[in-house]
Amino acid sequence: MDYQLFQFINRHAGHTPLLDAVARLLVSDYLLTTAIGFLAVGLWFVGQTPAERAPNQRAVLQGGVSLLLANALVKLVNLLYFRPRPFSVHEVNLLFYRPSDSSLPSNPAAVGFSLAVAVWLTHRKVGGAMLFLATLWSAARIYCGVHYPLDIVAGAAIGAFAAYLIVRQTPVLNRVYDWLIGLGERLFLT
Amino acid sequence: MLNFVEPRVALHYFVLVLIGFAGVVQIAAGRYQLKTLSLAPSQGQQWPGTLLGLSMITLAFTWFIIATPEMLLPGPAGFEIGLLFSMASLLALCICRLTAALLRR
Numbered sequence: 001m002d003y004q005l006f007q008f009i010n011r012h013a014g015h016t017p018l019l020d021a022v023a024r025l026l027v028s029d030y031l032l033t034t035a036i037g038f039l040a041v042g043l044w045f046v047g048q049t050p051a052e053r054a055p056n057q058r059a060v061l062q063g064g065v066s067l068l069l070a071n072a073l074v075k076l077v078n079l080l081y082f083r084p085r086p087f088s089v090h091e092v093n094l095l096f097y098r099p100s101d102s103s104l105p106s107n108p109a110a111v112g113f114s115l116a117v118a119v120w121l122t123h124r125k126v127g128g129a130m131l132f133l134a135t136l137w138s139a140a141r142i143y144c145g146v147h148y149p150l151d152i153v154a155g156a157a158i159g160a161f162a163a164y165l166i167v168r169q170t171p172v173l174n175r176v177y178d179w180l181i182g183l184g185e186r187l188f189l190t
Numbered sequence: 191m192l193n194f195v196e197p198r199v200a201l202h203y204f205v206l207v208l209i210g211f212a213g214v215v216q217i218a219a220g221r222y223q224l225k226t227l228s229l230a231p232s233q234g235q236q237w238p239g240t241l242l243g244l245s246m247i248t249l250a251f252t253w254f255i256i257a258t259p260e261m262l263l264p265g266p267a268g269f270e271i272g273l274l275f276s277m278a279s280l281l282a283l284c285i286c287r288l289t290a291a292l293l294r295r
Contacts, residue, residue, distance in 0.1 A: 188227065
């Protein structure tokens, strides 16, 4: 079923030049990643007073730690399980270069969703925009032939799990976040 | 450990984040009246900062897409992209802070 869903999405690639051009921009390692990063780090400045900004700034730091944890979890899964990329075992319409690492779980989905969910748990509007971009980035990777849908679901689940763990289950890090927030305020906003 | 595969792409990415993040800071500075970071003469208005910030972000992405045809080839790894992003955004913040201080004088 995973392969059938992949085929359903990927069979349209390579037929519509405009759609392919947009997908190539979206799937790139640089553009949506950077847009997600801008939204996340931009949240640092949202708020009229230091007290209003503090929860947002904590969300930015939690996003960064979630991203590191999600990456570590992906690496751990990669040590235990390797799934070949769709283009390695099937005839696909490939619109991207050929990554050599495991297809499952999708690292970009884990990265995008860890940041987006960590922010969403604090700031619904900015987090919602980031979730939209992470979804778009992940969908483009299926369309371009580098991931199966299940890879994306697994990556997103790992990212969301890492974010939940960091935001809701690690109050021990709050003192570190508060120290960094205080340092940031002193350096840049006063 | 750091390789960057294609230094030109890494440099272009650094510039993209440097200019783009300075734009993000300008939007926030205009909206929340952060005078220590604002490069636009606001006088209590939001729109100069927003306009300057959006222009910088649009310019940065447009330039990167046009000037970097290698963006669909293997480039810097995830860790390297994260490092470039962190360094460029910190530098953008420092530049905004210093320039705003000079402008206020």
